[in-house]
């Protein structure tokens with residue numbers, strides 16, 4: 001993926017190839033600026049890759065669609081609508097024809113109850129806390145019954161308790177719905193707790209997948225029990241080592257790569273992201 005900038009093309013991602021199975025929970029982790037949001041935005045259809053692309057269920061993704069709901073770090077609720085109406089907007093968009101008015105109402109309340117926000121349905125975003133608004137954003141995304149849930153640091157701005165509560169809720173919801181989740185996080189414990197696979201990205205520019213770690217911890221997972229589980233600690237250590245040893249010095253890594261390459265040959269920007277869901 002190359003962006004046009006004033007000083008010429010900027011290659012953010014190079015030769016990144018990722019296949020994801022239906023129902024998998026995949027986390028993307030990597031240092032700031034390595035291209036995680038760019039990957040997510042391509043899958044969301046918000047960005048078109050300059051080379052390659054994203055294929056979902058055999059169809060190339062070129063525009064956003066309701067089967068791919070996105071949750072951003074800072075909730076993006078409509079400030080003039082109530083909590084209920086914010087979720088209703090998404091539900092109307094997807095289920096206007098297939099659900100009766102009564103079914104839609106029940107479905108909206110069900111999703112708000114999942115994130116424990118059914119007590120505040122008449123409040124507006126300005127009247128609730130950031131954590132609560134984030135929960136409404138998650139309810140809104142889930143209410144669309146997306147086959148792929150895309151989350152860009154969904155819990156990054158939340159306090160530790162709310163964060164833990166929402167992580168547990170997300171694990172339960174995903175178990176029930178079996179939707180595919182791609183989540184960006186900077187939190188190693190969150191990645192190990194929630195994921196089936198952790199995709200560790202090299203430092204940009206021209207970032208790619210450095211390591212692809214399968215997390216084979218049994219589910220349901222309990223954070224307290226896992227804390228002294230040797231496998232959990234091993235996975236945690238592997239991610240820490242990647243981030244803080246192998247990818248610690250972005251400039252040195254890049255310099256080393258550049259030295260290894262033939263300077264005459266420009267590296268081809270091939271993007272082959274495949275989300276199979």
Ligand SMILES: Nc1ncnc2c1ncn2[C@@H]1O[C@H](COP(=O)(O)OP(=O)(O)OP(=O)(O)O)[C@@H](O)[C@H]1O
Pocket residue numbers: 003004005010012030031032033034035036037038039204
């Ligand atoms: N529209 C754009 N034009 C030019 N460069 C861009 C554009 N969008 C992103 N970039 C660059 O691409 C690289 C990857 O950005 P991206 O936001 O995907 O990284 P990230 O890993 O999500 O970062 P963070 O963890 O800080 O959110 C960065 O160097 C960024 O400056």
